[in-house]
Amino acid sequence: MNLLLQRLREKYLHNWERQATLILLAAALLLTLHRYYSRTRFFRSHFATYFENFPLAESYPYYYWFLTTALTLFLLPALVAKFGTKTRLCDYGLRFGNQKLGWSVTAAAWIVMIPVVIGAVLVYPPFLAKYPLCKAVSASWQAFLPYQLAYGVYMFSWEFFFRGFMLFGLERRFGNYSILIQTIPFAVMHYSKPMPEAIGSIVAGVLLGVLALETRSFLYGAAIHWLVAMTMDVVAVTVSHFEG
Numbered sequence: 001m002n003l004l005l006q007r008l009r010e011k012y013l014h015n016w017e018r019q020a021t022l023i024l025l026a027a028a029l030l031l032t033l034h035r036y037y038s039r040t041r042f043f044r045s046h047f048a049t050y051f052e053n054f055p056l057a058e059s060y061p062y063y064y065w066f067l068t069t070a071l072t073l074f075l076l077p078a079l080v081a082k083f084g085t086k087t088r089l090c091d092y093g094l095r096f097g098n099q100k101l102g103w104s105v106t107a108a109a110w111i112v113m114i115p116v117v118i119g120a121v122l123v124y125p126p127f128l129a130k131y132p133l134c135k136a137v138s139a140s141w142q143a144f145l146p147y148q149l150a151y152g153v154y155m156f157s158w159e160f161f162f163r164g165f166m167l168f169g170l171e172r173r174f175g176n177y178s179i180l181i182q183t184i185p186f187a188v189m190h191y192s193k194p195m196p197e198a199i200g201s202i203v204a205g206v207l208l209g210v211l212a213l214e215t216r217s218f219l220y221g222a223a224i225h226w227l228v229a230m231t232m233d234v235v236a237v238t239v240s241h242f243e244g
Contacts (some may be wrong), residue, residue: 019085020173026080029164031185034072040065056143058136063147066154074157079166085169093164097217105211106220110227117228121235126194128240132233138240148233152226159222161206162186162213171213179209 037041040061051060081092096102121127132138137147162182170178183205190201208221 015051017173018199019087020170022080022084023166023169026041026077026084027161027185030072030076030080030161031189033076033124036071038068054090056136059134059147062134063150066150069154069157072157073161077161078101081165087169092160092168093100093212094160095215095217097218098215102211102215102217102220105215105225106227110231113224114231115227118235121232121239124194124196127197127232128236130194131236133179138233138237144233144237148230150232151229155226155229156222159208159218159225163208163218163221167212167218169208176213179206181211183207 011237016180032164043064047064048057051057054060078092079095080218081087082089112166112179132144132147134147137143162185165180166182167184168179181200185190186205187202190198208224211224212218212221
C-alpha cells in the first residue's frame with residue numbers, strides 16, 4: 001500500500017506548484033459555497049419571514065445575494081491569497097496599475113456598450129424580462145440607487161475572484177493560459193442568463209482578463225462590468241416604463 005501511494009504521489013503530485021494548487025482548490029470550494037449560500041433562494045428559505053413586513057421586502061434577497069458575495073468571492077479568497085500563498089493583495093490586482101490605459105479602456109468600453117445594450121433590450125425580450133433582477137426597485141430612484149450600489153459591490157467581488165484571485169494567482173504557473181482558465185467558470189456562472197449574454201460572457205471573460213493583465217489590475221474590469229450592468233437596468237426600466 002505504501003509503495004502504491006508513493007507511486008501515485010510521484011505520478012500525480014510531482015512538480016505541482018503550491019500556489020496554483022491552492023488557488024484552484026480554493027476556487028472550486030468557494031464557488032460551491034457561493035452557489036449554495038450566497039443566493040436569493042437561500043435567503044428566501046431561511047430569512048425571508050423576518051423581513052416580510054419591511055418596505056420593499058422583495059429587494060432583501062437581492063441585497064443578501066450581492067453583499068454575501070463580498071464574503072464568498074472577495075473576503076475569503078483575499079484571505080486565501082494573503083495567508084495561503086504569502087503574496088501581497090496588490091499582486092492579485094488590488095491596485096490601480098496602469099491608470100491611463102485602464103480608465104481610457106473603461107470609458108471606451110462603456111460608450112461602445114451603451115448602444116449594444118439598448119439594441120439588445122429592444123430586439124430580445126428576455127432581457128426586458130430579466131432586468132433589473134429585482135423589479136421592485138424600479139418604482140423609484142430612492143430604491144434604485146442603493147440597489148445599484150449593492151450591485152456594484154457584487155460586481156467588484158466577481159471581478160476580484162475571476163480577474164484577480166484566479167487570473168493573477170494562476171499566472172505564474174500557467175502564464176497567459178490563466179486568461180482561459182478563469183474564463184471557464186466565469187462563463188459557467190452565466191448559464192441562467194439570456195443566451196446572448198451567456199455566450200457574450202466568454203468573450204467578456206477573455207477581454208477582461210487581457211485588460212487585467214495589461215493594467216495589472218482587476219478594478220477597471222469591475223468598473224466596466226458594473227457600468228454595463230447598471231446601463232442594462234436603466235434601459236430595461238426605461239423601456240418598460242414607456243411600454244407600460
